[in-house]
Amino acid sequence: MKSRYNEPKEKCRPFLQALEYFPEVVKLFTExxxxxxxxxxxxxxxEKEAREKERQERIKARRKKRDIER
Incomplete structure (x- = not known):
């Protein structure tokens, strides 16, 4: 458990030091x-909405085509 805590803490050390010495710069960075x-x-x-719209248009076109064939 201790290593699971210490490993991320060590990786974040530069950020935490910057936060201590340059809080405004860190705040701007995070924003x-x-x-x-x-x-x-x-x-x-x-993009997802555009894909869904395209999909709906293809479905509508297929339905229209089937109706014409009947």
Whole structure:
């Protein structure tokens, strides 16, 4: 359990030191990271909605084609 705690703590040490000495810079950094993730999530959501819309249009076209053939 101790190693599971210490390993991430060691990896985060530079960030924690920066937080101690440069809190404003770290705050700006974390805000920028949040923005990037938000932008990426919005982009992925838009792509997913576009794929779903395309799928619905293909389904609608197939139904229309079947109705014409009848």
């Amino acid at each position: 920028k990271v949040k923005q990037l993730f938000s932008f990426k999530e919005a982009q992925e959501r838009a």
